[in-house]
Amino acid sequence: MSTLFDVPGPVARRRMVWVNIAATVAVAGIGVWVLTRLGAKGQLDAALWKPFLTANPWVNYLLPGLVETLKAAGISIVTSAVYGFVFGLGRLSSSKIVRTVSGGVVEFFRAVPVLLMMIFFYLGLGQMRLIEPSDVPLVAVVLGLTFYNGSVFAELIRSGVHGLPKGQREAALAVGLRDVQSLRLIEVPQAVIAMLPAIASQLVVILKDTALGVIITYPELLDAARRYGAGNGNILQSLVVAALIFIVINYGLTRLAEALAGRVGRRTAGEARAEAPTLVTAIGKD
Amino acid sequence: MDDGFLQQFLSLFDEFDVLAAFWVNIQLTFYAAIIALVLGTVLAVMRISPVPSLRWAGATYVTLLRNTPLTIIMVFCVLGLWGQLGLTLSPDFQTNFFRLAVLGLSIYHAAFVCEALRSGVNTVPVGQAEAARAIGLSFWPAARLIILPQAFRGSVAPLGNVLIALTKNSTVAAAASVAEASGLMKTMIEFRPDVILAIFLTFALGFVLIVVPIGLATTSLSRRLAVSR
Numbered sequence: 474m475s476t477l478f479d480v481p482g483p484v485a486r487r488r489m490v491w492v493n494i495a496a497t498v499a500v501a502g503i504g505v506w507v508l509t510r511l512g513a514k515g516q517l518d519a520a521l522w523k524p525f526l527t528a529n530p531w532v533n534y535l536l537p538g539l540v541e542t543l544k545a546a547g548i549s550i551v552t553s554a555v556y557g558f559v560f561g562l563g564r565l566s567s568s569k570i571v572r573t574v575s576g577g578v579v580e581f582f583r584a585v586p587v588l589l590m591m592i593f594f595y596l597g598l599g600q601m602r603l604i605e606p607s608d609v610p611l612v613a614v615v616l617g618l619t620f621y622n623g624s625v626f627a628e629l630i631r632s633g634v635h636g637l638p639k640g641q642r643e644a645a646l647a648v649g650l651r652d653v654q655s656l657r658l659i660e661v662p663q664a665v666i667a668m669l670p671a672i673a674s675q676l677v678v679i680l681k682d683t684a685l686g687v688i689i690t691y692p693e694l695l696d697a698a699r700r701y702g703a704g705n706g707n708i709l710q711s712l713v714v715a716a717l718i719f720i721v722i723n724y725g726l727t728r729l730a731e732a733l734a735g736r737v738g739r740r741t742a743g744e745a746r747a748e749a750p751t752l753v754t755a756i757g758k759d
Numbered sequence: 760m761d762d763g764f765l766q767q768f769l770s771l772f773d774e775f776d777v778l779a780a781f782w783v784n785i786q787l788t789f790y791a792a793i794i795a796l797v798l799g800t801v802l803a804v805m806r807i808s809p810v811p812s813l814r815w816a817g818a819t820y821v822t823l824l825r826n827t828p829l830t831i832i833m834v835f836c837v838l839g840l841w842g843q844l845g846l847t848l849s850p851d852f853q854t855n856f857f858r859l860a861v862l863g864l865s866i867y868h869a870a871f872v873c874e875a876l877r878s879g880v881n882t883v884p885v886g887q888a889e890a891a892r893a894i895g896l897s898f899w900p901a902a903r904l905i906i907l908p909q910a911f912r913g914s915v916a917p918l919g920n921v922l923i924a925l926t927k928n929s930t931v932a933a934a935a936s937v938a939e940a941s942g943l944m945k946t947m948i949e950f951r952p953d954v955i956l957a958i959f960l961t962f963a964l965g966f967v968l969i970v971v972p973i974g975l976a977t978t979s980l981s982r983r984l985a986v987s988r
Contacts, residue, residue, distance in 0.1 A: 476880060476888045476906055478809045478898070489809060497812040514844055584970040585963040586927040588941050593959040596948045600955070677826065684828035688934055695831050699838070709839040716827045716835070723826035 521707040525714050530701050538697025539718060545611060545683045545693060549618035550676060556619055557626025562661070564631045567652050575627070582624040588685050591617035595689040610691035614683060622679050629671055633664030636743045667743030673730035677723045684719070694718060768954050771947060780943040781965055787857070787929040787939065791864035792922060798865060799872025806873060807880055817873065824870040829863070833934040836863040853938075860932035864925065871921045879914025880906070884988070912984040919977025923970050940965065 481489060511517050524530055563575030582590075594613035598604060604612060637660055645655035665672075687696045694715050702711030738744075805817035824832075836859040840846040848858035883906050891901035930941040944962045948955050 475807070476883045476885050477807060477902060479888075479892060481809065493810050493812050496810050496816075500812055500816045510844075516843065580971075581963070581967060584923075584927075584967040584974075586930040586941065586966055588930045588933065589944060589959070589962055589966065592941055592945050593948075593955070596945065596952070597955050597959075600952050681826075681828040684830040685931065687830060687834070695828065695834065699834065702838075709835075709843045712831060712835045712839055716831050719828055719831065720823060720826040724822060727826070 516709055521710050524705060524707065525710070530705075530711070530714075534697040534701040535694065535714065535718070538692065538694035538715075541611075541691065541697075542680070542683045542693040545614045545618070545686060545691065546676075546680045548611075548615050549622065549679050549683075552615060552619040553623040553626055553679070556623025557630060560624065560627035561630030562656065564627060565634055565656060565660075579624040579627045582620040583628070585621075587617050587621045587682050588688065590620055591685055591689050610686060610689050613689055614686040614691050614693075617685070618679055618682055621682075622675060625675055625678075626672065629668045629675070630661065630664055633668040633743055634660045636667060637663055638742050641742050663741040663743055666737050666741040669737050670730045670734035673726060673733055677726045677730075680723060680726070681719065764954075768957050771951060771954070771958070774950075775943060775947050777940075777943065777961065777965070780938070780940045781969075783857075783937065783939040784926070784929040784932075785969070787861060787864060787932055787937070788922075788926045790861045791868060791929070792925055794861065794865035795868040795872050795921075795925065798869035800876060802869060802873035803876035803880075806877055821870045821873055824867055825874070827867075829867050829928055829931050830934050832867050833860065833863045833931055836860070837935045856936050857932075860935040860937045863935060864928065864932070868921060868925050868928070871924065872918065875917035875921050876910070876914050878917055879912070880910040882913030882986075883909045909986050912981075912986055915977060915984055916981035919973065919981065922977070923973055926970055926973065927966065 508517065515521075560575045560579050563571050564579065566572050566575070591613050594616045595609060598609045598612055599606070634656070641659055641663065642655055645659040646652075650658065683691075683693055684695045686693045687699070690696075695712075698711045698715035699708065702708030705711075802817045802820060805813040806821070808814060837856065840862075841855070841859055846859075847855055848862070849855045887905055887909065888901060891905040896904065930939060932939050933942045940962055944958060947958050951958070
């Protein structure tokens, strides 16, 4: 039973059948209307879709693009995790200065749009000439994603530790562990396990945001799809295929997050949720 | 930082209208927020309705849109909807791109508005509905007097999160050729590469000044409206 609806009786069930049929017709009608409009514009022509059943777009465009997307996402996940641990522990530190500085850094980078950071790093690294010019877009994408998502990870670790029952820390101190030892051995491991589902949800955000790289000339999946579509006159179809690839991968990650939320509950004293906790509440709080 | 540097940096603001660029972002956010709220509410009603086909349609929309990068949606709006299908929302070139960007932002964030509202409904314990029925309220009075008021209070904080994300994501309109803050920052850095850090911090601070008040406002609002259980 849901909050809103009682278990339906015979009259409600009969009414529901009719409403269901009407709604199905309406939804299908919208679908048919969209398809006929697309067909009228010639966008459903087999010639535009068929190339995606051949090897050429996949071998030369989409798969190399997907590799670049996964590369940027993979590196960003690792660097964000490191950043998140450093600043997450910083926000839990017993020193007020470390806490305030880490808090300021984390709040700042959560408020700045990722695209702004990517453009800054792209142009900044370009003029510093510290790294190979061909590596600049990748490094800029990774740095932009790291500062934002690392800050989110830091918040997840902090709110995970705050979500643990007080007794965990008290017990650790009672058996003679120091503050730092209690954090390292007792609290943070349980916080990370409790936050695993939320972390998995954040991976979807990282993967989606790699597509911002197209604006700073990083040759990822969206860029590859755009190049292929522009060269073959099927840009609309090409973008749809790229979007479907993203949807399939992200849907898998979302299901993983839900599965994790169901499984990790036993291994932590904290509360495991698939949804990321509301982070705005953290502003202005220690 | 000597006097000359500061003056040179400030002279940039005579040449480039930073406030106007931020104003574009605020407008994008404003219009997209309204459309996304309306569309998201419709989707949320579909998803919590007892009608299977509507539930399915709402869930499919959310799954598809939430897992697609916003950048693809933006590029699709310009190259697909406008370029291929000839969807024109305004005869004026600039206004057309602006409206296409609002459209892209709206359909993307509607999925998140829907989930925020739904999570609000989920904060209401089943006991509330059972108590409402026990005192003889039928469906509409129970929904109107007992459940929805609590559900809206519970969704203030997640809706605030969506609004913050939307504000930051309005920069992605750059992918739809809209002249907004991130594009102006790029132009300014290319014009004056020597003061790149100062330019970046100016724009970053601009977003902090917009986003943090929204966060503080929605947080205090959600605390004040919170139903204590």
